[in-house]
Amino acid sequence: MGPTTVNGHCAPGFAGVQEAFERNFHEHGDVGAAVTVTLDGEVVVDLWGGHADAARTRAWERDTLVNVYSTSKGMTALCAHLLVDRGELDLDAPVARYWPEFAQAGKEGLPVRWLLSHRAGLIAPREPLPVDYAYDWDRVCATLAATEPWWEPGTAQGYHAVTFGYLIGEVVRRITGQSLGAFLRSEITGPLGARVFIGTPVEEHASCADMVGQLDEARISEQFPGAPMPPFRSLADHPMAIVMLALTSIPTGDVNSAAYRSAEIPAGNAHASAHGLATVYGALVTGKLVGPGTLEAMRRSQSRPGERDLTIDALIPAGHEHRWGLGYMLNHQGLVGPNPRAFGHGGAGGSYAFADPENRLSYAYAMNKYGGGTSGEDPRNGGLVTAVYRSLAQSAG
Template identity: 70%
Template structure:
């Protein structure tokens, strides 16, 4: 017997198949609670939500339910840097040490800001474990990273900086602006837009947060604990998944649903958002409300060599990644962001995803609380929704 989940919200008539696929996620794909939003030509054509905000089914998912979107947060973190670029306050080709002098330690004096955004600096994480309390201490974590010797010669390879990305980019933003990444995001981007999205979620908003239903152990780090059990990994060749273990290894080991984790600023991995909030921000990018056309073009320029592997993610994707890296964003190499190769965005562990499609004047976001697929957009729940969006919208922009 199929259990029907009540789906609420609005959906333009031509996008009714998106509603159908969203309902199918609950009926056939194991969805617990989720939201999906699409903005086109400056208007929301899809804004749907449904299901439960907790595993026990005691709280309904509401229009304003927030949820941890893991690495989908990276797109918002990168946007803070690009807003500073657009204002002439940050130069992507200047050395990081111009803004953050302590970063010059361990041979990193000439590393440009651009390499932080494109996962090329080789600072997957520190060479010693950090405790959850350490990771919640912004200044301590950044000091440790500044003193760390890169895992490879900066600029010579790309490898997903799963957690350190947010501290590295965020500290540059903090040095330029004098405020934290989460504060800058809120005051300069999300509040002016009315977008419901936080990095460093205020305690007053915790009651709106859905329970993230994660793998046993309460943290992504538990997935790699066997590689870290014997102490710090000293070499990228120490084990088949060693690069991934290093990149993920300093995620907090505690409950990701705790007040401490929600309140902390871990800009690569703990943004809490609604799908509508994410689509609002990406929609503002499409509409030119945040940065100019030159900055928009530059942030989605490929940063790696054609076909260059990602030394971290290749451990789990031996046949290649379905995207390439721009400056802080996943580019649509594999078509997971629809037919337009010019689309860009970011996904999060568990299955959340959000992107902008400037040529089609469209933005999209999906957020959920049941941990499923990885960061690439290939989670069946998300992929079905994206396909339904473009079946309705049609590719009006470049597709090659």
């Protein structure tokens, strides 16, 4: 197999990013990938290369879309913040103000803020759902509305891996009358010309890269041998109960299928180009989407000092303090550059996108070879981010 062809461009001073991108193919086995960086809203890095399928018969193009798993959550949260910025959504109001059926099972006063900050205790329904439920929006939302939280809401944080998107998406739908994916296109990505879809139109499926390796129930079982599958009666039933609940209770099936691509699963099935993701985060940085007060609130920590995340701690037994903003991963550990105030979201497999307002920068990396890490720790992403900030520092010097 010959060297991978890399297309696109880098602005003067950013050649190191292309070198890191090329290394990802010959050192880390990337099949197809893209990376985009904007500075003051202008594209300074726009690279793509490799192939959109495992057989390497389709070239990766600038407009190639790929499933970015939980990197989707940054787009989903943004829909809610756009409504906050317009005065249509109060984060401290009960969810039931907008979604009356949610006022069941002790959730009458649960505020919208806790949905965004993973504090609602609604990591899963009480009984696992069949795979076809994931594509039936109303049935999933009705089930979650009736679900008793797995812990007292507000007292702890635990990553809502799949349910996050239905919970936020239903609030958005109740306010706007549009599905989350339709609102994202009409109000954010469409006007920006950004290729990001939640609920990818059939006519765009030919542009979608296939995931090479994918997160599915079988893979999860292999990753956590000995961990039983749900149902569980409580989180104390097994040390891995919270992980298995969060990841498997609403199974989504084959991520390369037409059904999956067309569905709206806003916590994890956005199909996006790196250019599209960076364009959206770049618009945040330059003030095109929300005002400065909303931008500041989005990245304000909702976590207590020293607080751990119940789900992430179960995944990583030697866990560490984890800080959530309002729907966003905060960079307090410096996994995505030196600015602790940068914020964004990563996805299973290795994709990542973020905004760094202090440096006027946005970044996105997307790929189709399933790797490791949701929080930016994938070495492919890490090498690119390091190269971006090294280039930025050299340009400033």
